[in-house]
Amino acid sequence: xxxxxxxxxxxxxxxxxxxxxxxxxxxxxxxxxxxxxxxxxxxxxxxxxxxxxxxxxxxxxxxxxxxxxxxxxxxxxxxxxxxxxxxxxxxxxxxxxxxxxxxxxxxxxxxxxxxxxxxxxxxxxxxxxxxxxxxxxxxxxxxxxxxxxxxxxxxxxxxxxxxxxxxxxxxxxxxxxxxxxxxxxxxxxxxxxxxxxxxxxxxxxxxxxxxxxxxxxxxxxxxxxxxxxxxxxxxxxxxxxxxxxxxxxxxxxxxxxxxxxxxxxxxxxxxxxxxxxxxxxxxxxxxxxxxxxxxxxxxxxxxxxxxxxxxxxxxxxxxxxxxxxxxxxxxxxxxxxxxxxxxxxxxxxxxxxxxxxxxxxxxxxxxxxxxxxxxxxxxxxxxxxxxxxxxxxxxxxxxxxxxxxxxxxxxxxxxxxxxxxxxxxxxxxxxxxxxxxxxxxxxxxxxxxxxxxxxxxxxxxxxxxxxxxxxxxxxxx
Numbered sequence: 001x002x003x004x005x006x007x008x009x010x011x012x013x014x015x016x017x018x019x020x021x022x023x024x025x026x027x028x029x030x031x032x033x034x035x036x037x038x039x040x041x042x043x044x045x046x047x048x049x050x051x052x053x054x055x056x057x058x059x060x061x062x063x064x065x066x067x068x069x070x071x072x073x074x075x076x077x078x079x080x081x082x083x084x085x086x087x088x089x090x091x092x093x094x095x096x097x098x099x100x101x102x103x104x105x106x107x108x109x110x111x112x113x114x115x116x117x118x119x120x121x122x123x124x125x126x127x128x129x130x131x132x133x134x135x136x137x138x139x140x141x142x143x144x145x146x147x148x149x150x151x152x153x154x155x156x157x158x159x160x161x162x163x164x165x166x167x168x169x170x171x172x173x174x175x176x177x178x179x180x181x182x183x184x185x186x187x188x189x190x191x192x193x194x195x196x197x198x199x200x201x202x203x204x205x206x207x208x209x210x211x212x213x214x215x216x217x218x219x220x221x222x223x224x225x226x227x228x229x230x231x232x233x234x235x236x237x238x239x240x241x242x243x244x245x246x247x248x249x250x251x252x253x254x255x256x257x258x259x260x261x262x263x264x265x266x267x268x269x270x271x272x273x274x275x276x277x278x279x280x281x282x283x284x285x286x287x288x289x290x291x292x293x294x295x296x297x298x299x300x301x302x303x304x305x306x307x308x309x310x311x312x313x314x315x316x317x318x319x320x321x322x323x324x325x326x327x328x329x330x331x332x333x334x335x336x337x338x339x340x341x342x343x344x345x346x347x348x349x350x351x352x353x354x355x356x357x358x359x360x361x362x363x364x365x366x367x368x369x370x371x372x373x374x375x376x377x378x379x380x381x382x383x384x385x386x387x388x389x390x391x392x393x394x395x396x397x398x399x400x401x402x403x404x405x406x407x408x409x410x411x412x413x414x415x416x417x418x419x420x421x422x423x424x425x426x427x428x429x430x431x432x433x434x435x436x437x438x439x440x441x442x443x444x445x446x447x448x449x450x451x452x453x454x455x456x457x458x459x460x461x462x463x464x465x466x467x468x469x470x471x472x473x474x475x476x477x
Contacts, residue, residue: 006111008039015092029042034063041105044100059081073111077115089114102122103116124144130142143235158240163182164183166179170207176207178214187247191262202218228400231268262443262444265446296405297407301414392405
C-alpha cells in the first residue's frame with residue numbers, strides 16, 4: 001500500500017506517475033484553493049455531474065482561512081460538503097480505483113487523508129423491455145448496462161431488509177464491478193460463500209464479455225458439454241422471482257444481463273409469460289413449449305430412425321418417410337439443412353433490421369423451394385427441419401436452445417451412421433452428460449427435480465401453480 005503524505009506537491013507527483021493526468025485528455029487534474037490551502041481535484045471527464053461539482057467547488061472556494069484552520073477533513077465533511085456519497089482515504093490505491101470508476105478525488109495540502117466524492121453519472125439508456133423476453137402482459141422495464149440502476153429496479157420489487165447486494169471488483173486492468181445479490185434467510189449460505197470464494201480467486205486482466213466471461217471463469221465444466229449452467233435474464237421481475245426462491249443473482253457492470261445461480265435443466269423451460277396468464281392458460285403455454293423443445297431435440301433423429309425401420313412399423317405409420325429418396329441420402333440432407341438453418345440464423349444477426357424480412361423470404365421460401373425442385377432435398381426433410389427449427393425458437397433460453405441444437409446434430413450424425421445403435425448411444429450419452437452436470441459443489445444436480453425425484457417441485461414445473469397455493473407450499477417447506 002502507498003499512503004499519501006501531508007505535502008501536496010509530493011502527492012501530485014505521485015498521482016501523475018500513476019494516472020495519465022497530463023497524457024489522457026479525459027483525465028483531469030484541477031487545482032483550487034480552500035481557505036489559504038492548496039488543493040487538488042482528480043476526476044474523469046464524462047462521469048462527474050457538472051452541476052454538482054460546480055456547486056461543491058463554489059462552496060469550497062468560499063471557505064475562509066479561519067474556517068479551515070483545525071480538523072480540516074472532518075470539518076469539511078460535516079459542515080461544508082453538503083453531499084450524500086462521500087468517503088475518506090489514506091491509501092493512494094483506493095483513490096486510484098475510485099477515480100477510474102468515475103468518482104472524484106480531493107487532496108488538500110497539509111492533510112494525510114483525502115476525500116472521495118461519488119458524484120458520478122454513467123451514460124445510460126432507458127430501461128426498455130428486452131427483445132428476447134417479451135410478454136403480452138406485464139412490466140415493460142428491462143435491465144440496463146449500469147449496475148446501480150439494475151439494483152434499484154430489483155430493490156423496487158423486493159423491499160426486504162434481508163436483500164443484500166455485495167460489491168466486488170474483478171479484473172486487474174478492467175476492475176469491473178460485480179455484485180452478488182441474495183436474500184439472506186432464503187439463499188443457501190454454503191452456496192453463497194462458495195460463489196464469493198470463487199469470485200475472489202478469479203485472476204484475469206479484464207472481463208471482456210462481461211457476465212459471459214465471468215460465467216466461464218466462475219463455473220468450471222467440460223468443453224464438450226454445451227448445457228448452460230447459469231440462467232441469464234434481462235427482466236428485473238424475473239430476477240426478483242428467482243431471489244424469492246432462494247437463488248443468487250450475479251450482476252456485472254456494463255451488461256444488461258443478470259446471471260442467476262444455481263440453474264437446473266428445468267429452469268430453462270419456464271418463461272415470465274406463464275405467470276402473466278391464468279394458471280390453466282399458463283400451463284397450456286408451458287406444455288406447448290415442452291412439445292416444441294422435444295421436437296427440437298428428437299424429431300429429426302427419431303423420424304430418420306423410423307424411416308430406416310419402416311418395414312417394422314405398423315400399417316398406421318407406413319406413411320412416414322419420403323415417397324422418393326432424392327439424389328442425396330436422407331441423412332446428408334438433414335445435415336445440410338441443419339447447417340443451412342444455422343447459416344440463416346447467423347446471417348440474420350449480422351443483417352440490418354431493414355433487410356431482415358428480405359433475408360427471411362430468400363432463405364426460408366425461395367431457396368428451400370428451388371432446392372426441392374432440383375432434387376437437392378425431399379419435401380418431407382424440409383418440413384421436419386422447419387418443425388425442429390420452430391421448436392428451437394420456442395425454447396425460453398437462447399443458451400439452452402443452442403445446447404439442444406448441438407445435441408440434436410450429435411444424435412442425428414450417430415443415427416445416420418449407425419442407425420438403431422447410433423440413436424441409442426446418442427440418447428445415452430446426452431443423458432449421462434446431463435446427469436453428471438453440476439455447477440457448484442453445494443448446488444442441486446442438473447436433472448433435479450426429476451433425478452433425484454421431487455414430485456412437489458416437479459409439479460410446479462409441469463403445471464403453472466396458482467400464486468396463493470405456491471405461497472402456501474413455500475411456507476410449508
